[in-house]
Amino acid sequence: MEQSKPFKPYSKIELLKILFMYFKLNLKSMLEYKFDRFFIALAIFVREMVSIVIMYLLLTRFITIGGWKMNEMFFLYSFLFLSYSLFVFFFTGIRDFDELVYSGQLDRYLIRPLGLMFQVVSSKVDFTATLGHGAVGVLLFLYSYNTVGIDWNLKNIIYYISVLVGGAIIQASLFMVSSCFSFWAIKTTNLRNLIFFNSRRFAGYPISFYPGIIQKMLIFVIPFAFVSYFPAQYYLRKSDLAMFWNGYLYLTPLVGILLFALVYIFWISGLKRYSSSGNSMY
Numbered sequence: 001m002e003q004s005k006p007f008k009p010y011s012k013i014e015l016l017k018i019l020f021m022y023f024k025l026n027l028k029s030m031l032e033y034k035f036d037r038f039f040i041a042l043a044i045f046v047r048e049m050v051s052i053v054i055m056y057l058l059l060t061r062f063i064t065i066g067g068w069k070m071n072e073m074f075f076l077y078s079f080l081f082l083s084y085s086l087f088v089f090f091f092t093g094i095r096d097f098d099e100l101v102y103s104g105q106l107d108r109y110l111i112r113p114l115g116l117m118f119q120v121v122s123s124k125v126d127f128t129a130t131l132g133h134g135a136v137g138v139l140l141f142l143y144s145y146n147t148v149g150i151d152w153n154l155k156n157i158i159y160y161i162s163v164l165v166g167g168a169i170i171q172a173s174l175f176m177v178s179s180c181f182s183f184w185a186i187k188t189t190n191l192r193n194l195i196f197f198n199s200r201r202f203a204g205y206p207i208s209f210y211p212g213i214i215q216k217m218l219i220f221v222i223p224f225a226f227v228s229y230f231p232a233q234y235y236l237r238k239s240d241l242a243m244f245w246n247g248y249l250y251l252t253p254l255v256g257i258l259l260f261a262l263v264y265i266f267w268i269s270g271l272k273r274y275s276s277s278g279n280s281m282y
Contacts, residue, residue, distance in 0.1 A: 010113075010114070015118065018114070018122070019118075019122045022122040022123055023122075023125065026123075026124065026125040026127070027125075027127070030127045030128070037127065037128050040128040040132075041127075041128040041129075041131040041132045041135075042132070043132070044128065044129055044131075044132025044133065045131075045132045045133075045135050045136060047132075048081065048132065048133060048136045049136060051204070052074070052077070052136065052140065055070075055073060055074075055077070055204075056070065065205075065209070066206060066208065066209050066240065067238060067239060067240065068206055068238065071143070071144040071147040071148055072144070072148055072232070072236055072238070073205070073206075074140045074143055074144040075140070075141070075144035075145065075148050075232055075235070075236070076204075076205075076206065076228050076229065076232035076236075077140050077204055077228070078137050078138075078140035078141040078144065079137075079163065079164070079167060079227060079228040079231050079232060080137075080167075080200070080203055080204060080227060080228045081133045081134070081136045081137030081140065082133075082134065082137035082138070082141065082164055083163075083164050083165075083166075083167030083168045083170075083171065083227055083228075084133045084137075084168070084171060085129070085130045085131075085133040085134035085137055086164055086165065086167075086168035087167075087168040087169075087171040087172055088126045088129040088130050088133065089125060089126070089127075089130040090121065090168065090172075091121060091168070091171075091172040091175070092124040092125055092126040092129075093119075093120040093121050093122070093123055093124040094120060094121065094172050094175050094176055094179060095126070095172075095175050096124060097120060097175075097176075097179035097182060098178065098179060098182040098192070100120070101182040101183070101274075102182075106274070109123075116271070117264075148235065148236060150235045156235070159231075159234060160231075162252070162253050163226075163231040163234075163252040163253065165253065165256070166226065166252035166253035166254075166255065166256035166257075167226065167227035167228070167231070167252060167256070168256075169253075169256030169257065169259070169260050170223055170224075170226060170227055170252070170255060170256045170259055171196070171227065172260065173256065173259040173260045173262075173263045174195055174196050174199075174222060174259075175192065175195075175196060176260070176263045176264070176266075176267055177195055177263055177266075178191045178192035178195055178196070179267065180263065180266045180267050180269075180270045181270070182270075183270035183271060183273055183274045184270065184273065195222065199217075199218070199222045199224055200224060202214065202218055202224065203218065203224035203225070203227055203228045203229070204228070206229055206232075206238070206240060207219070207225050207229045208229075208240035208241075208243055208244075215243075215244075219244075219248070223255055223259065225248070226248070226251060226252040226255045226256075227252070230244075230248045230249050230251070230252060231249075231252055233249060234249045234250075
């Protein structure tokens with residue numbers, strides 16, 4: 001009997017080619033219904049702009065909120081939208097992981113000769129959410145970046161890019177937390193909303209506005225403070241920064257990496273206890 005050859009792991013070049021193929025398939029799928037996808041992106045843009053308009057109307061009446069002017073608030077808000085658009089571009093699979101478990105499609109991923117996390121991340125891209133949230137973030141940035149007195153030198157540009165990437169990884173990690181519970185509970189939509197979307201609303205304003213317990217939650221438990229507030233304060237240096245350790249300004253990429261590593265360990269632990277949901281129709 002002929003002995004089967006041992007499986008040879010994919011090289012980095014081969015993995016990049018597979019990643020590119022997944023990207024093309026996702027793009028082709030989106031372009032198949034261009035009209036529909038355009039209106040979904042537009043709906044996301046309009047939905048998010050409503051909160052911006054409300055903030056604008058509020059600030060035109062009160063001039064400042066807690067010492068923060070309108071352009072400064074919009075600059076802070078831009079971090080939230082731009083980092084989220086990066087997140088949904090690179091980590092849509094993590095966002096929608098519970099659907100993989102619920103539908104039974106995860107079983108197909110497990111028998112393929114590729115790492116599970118690689119497949120989850122590369123197999124899905126939400127272009128409409130990327131465009132919708134990204135457009136809001138770009139508009140806020142363009143409205144505010146010239147008026148907040150920032151010297152856009154090389155150091156500040158590198159910092160800006162690093163905190164956007166770090167913020168995207170933090171948000172991916174928070175979604176992974178609810179993904180971990182999918183291994184036991186199968187459907188975790190409400191948990192995901194509790195951990196992420198409800199907490200995200202706090203991050204649209206400076207955390208100095210909130211009571212101490214909310215501040216600690218946004219720094220140590222669900223660290224949205226490192227997605228918007230501390231990155232904005234690196235540039236603005238508003239007086240309320242004195243309430244916090246100055247070192248927080250530089251920790252966004254590190255917080256993202258550490259949080260992702262910790263949640264990934266939990267994710268691997270949950271995967272070992274996974275049993276098929278039996279819902280796959282493929």
